[in-house]
Amino acid sequence: MAIEYPKNRWAWVEVDLDAIRKNTRAFKALLEPGVKMMCAVKADAYGHGAVECAKTMAKAGADQFAVATVDEGVELRRGGVTEPILMLNESPLESLDTLLEYDIMPAVYDSEFALAYGERAVALGKVGKYHLAVDTGMTRIGVLPADAVEFRHMIDFHRGLECAGTFTHFATADVIGDWDFKQQARRFMDTVEALRQANLEVGLVHCDNTPGTILHPEFHNDMCRVGIGLYGLQPAESTAPRIKLTPAMSVRARVLRVTNPAVGEGVGYGLTYRVPKSSIQIATVPIGFADGLARSLSNNMDVIVNGTRARQVGRICMDQFMFAVDTGGARAYEQPTKPVEKGDVVTLIGRDGDEQITADEMAARRDTINYEVVCNFSERLDRIFV
Numbered sequence: 552m553a554i555e556y557p558k559n560r561w562a563w564v565e566v567d568l569d570a571i572r573k574n575t576r577a578f579k580a581l582l583e584p585g586v587k588m589m590c591a592v593k594a595d596a597y598g599h600g601a602v603e604c605a606k607t608m609a610k611a612g613a614d615q616f617a618v619a620t621v622d623e624g625v626e627l628r629r630g631g632v633t634e635p636i637l638m639l640n641e642s643p644l645e646s647l648d649t650l651l652e653y654d655i656m657p658a659v660y661d662s663e664f665a666l667a668y669g670e671r672a673v674a675l676g677k678v679g680k681y682h683l684a685v686d687t688g689m690t691r692i693g694v695l696p697a698d699a700v701e702f703r704h705m706i707d708f709h710r711g712l713e714c715a716g717t718f719t720h721f722a723t724a725d726v727i728g729d730w731d732f733k734q735q736a737r738r739f740m741d742t743v744e745a746l747r748q749a750n751l752e753v754g755l756v757h758c759d760n761t762p763g764t765i766l767h768p769e770f771h772n773d774m775c776r777v778g779i780g781l782y783g784l785q786p787a788e789s790t791a792p793r794i795k796l797t798p799a800m801s802v803r804a805r806v807l808r809v810t811n812p813a814v815g816e817g818v819g820y821g822l823t824y825r826v827p828k829s830s831i832q833i834a835t836v837p838i839g840f841a842d843g844l845a846r847s848l849s850n851n852m853d854v855i856v857n858g859t860r861a862r863q864v865g866r867i868c869m870d871q872f873m874f875a876v877d878t879g880g881a882r883a884y885e886q887p888t889k890p891v892e893k894g895d896v897v898t899l900i901g902r903d904g905d906e907q908i909t910a911d912e913m914a915a916r917r918d919t920i921n922y923e924v925v926c927n928f929s930e931r932l933d934r935i936f937v
């Protein structure tokens with residue numbers, strides 16, 4: 552493999568921007584003309600590098616971006632992103648000037664926050680745009696449907712505020728035919744209708760996340776908020792047959808050291824693995840749990856080296872882990888493997904030759920979801936855009 556890697560470290564995250572582009576276009580193609588696409592690039596674009604991904608998505612049809620924190624919004628603006636940015640939350644009152652200065656819209660559901668935001672907007676000679684969050688049943692953030700009209704009357708007198716959108720978030724958008732989903736959707740559409748009846752500006756109406764966008768086109772409304780799918784990962788098994796996506800993230804490293812320990816020697820903290828035979832090589836890789844490789848994967852994950860899978864062995868350390876290669880292939884079911892050498896490329900997630908390890912595989916092994924796996928790879932690993 553011809554691989555680019557950073558100068559200072561033999562471990563990195565590769566991000567395939569062409570995959571991001573394709574996935575963005577695939578979602579855009581699901582939307583009726585005129586329906587906008589808001590791309591969720593929170594958590595550093597789910598670990599893929601927020602500014603690079605946002606710029607790629609913008610060229611491929613993204614209309615707006617969603618972040619989770621003020622600093623994530625500021626990073627996008629400093630990186631040159633000019634599209635509208637929604638922060639899917641409130642932030643401390645101390646951050647209001649930053650929101651206004653960088654033109655980051657907060658989600659609004661608390662009148663004290665909303666009015667303070669309006670005040671700062673007027674003081675700075677700006678208009679504080681926001682999206683109204685409605686809690687239709689997830690019990691996370693938002694005004695309750697029954698309170699929405701009254702809430703808006705409570706804040707709408709303020710000339711510093713402008714409602715640019717109204718949204719809710721589904722708890723079960725990935726479940727086909729789900730009663731709770733239908734109830735949330737109905738509550739949301741009824742709330743939007745009530746706001747309109749009261750002559751209140753609702754702005755862009757949006758509720759579908761990735762699974763909603765794929766499975767529930769009847770609720771695309773004015774905009775969809777797509778996240779995980781943009782990175783080529785399926786939010787659930789239910790969506791996989793409906794859209795073809797290309798995973799964008801690979802996690803790779805180079806072998807730091809190789810040994811042939813004597814039979815019975817142990818590997819790693821606690822010596823949880825013992826070398827069973829003399830044809831075993833133990834190779835060391837400079838990625839550990841401080842890089843987001845969960846320690847719970849210890850003795851429970853594979854890597855790919857020279858196009859072949861090998862077992863990770865011993866406990867994963869903070870900065871390193873080890874894997875075993877059997878160059879002997881003594882029994883029929885054990886293929887002899889090409890000896891590993893210092894500098895060989897090791898793939899933790901991604902493709903090498905005919906082998907592939909997906910974020911879903913890693914997620915299943917550590918009993919979580921692909922979202923967490925990709926978010927966990929920390930900033931300590933450089934993102935290399937290919």
Ligand SMILES: *Cc1c(COP(=O)(O)O)cnc(C)c1O
Pocket residue numbers: 591593639720759760761762776777778779780786
């Ligand atoms: C993260 C998030 C999204 C995107 O979710 P995906 O499942 O990744 O598509 C959409 N809306 C809200 C409110 C979110 O928090």
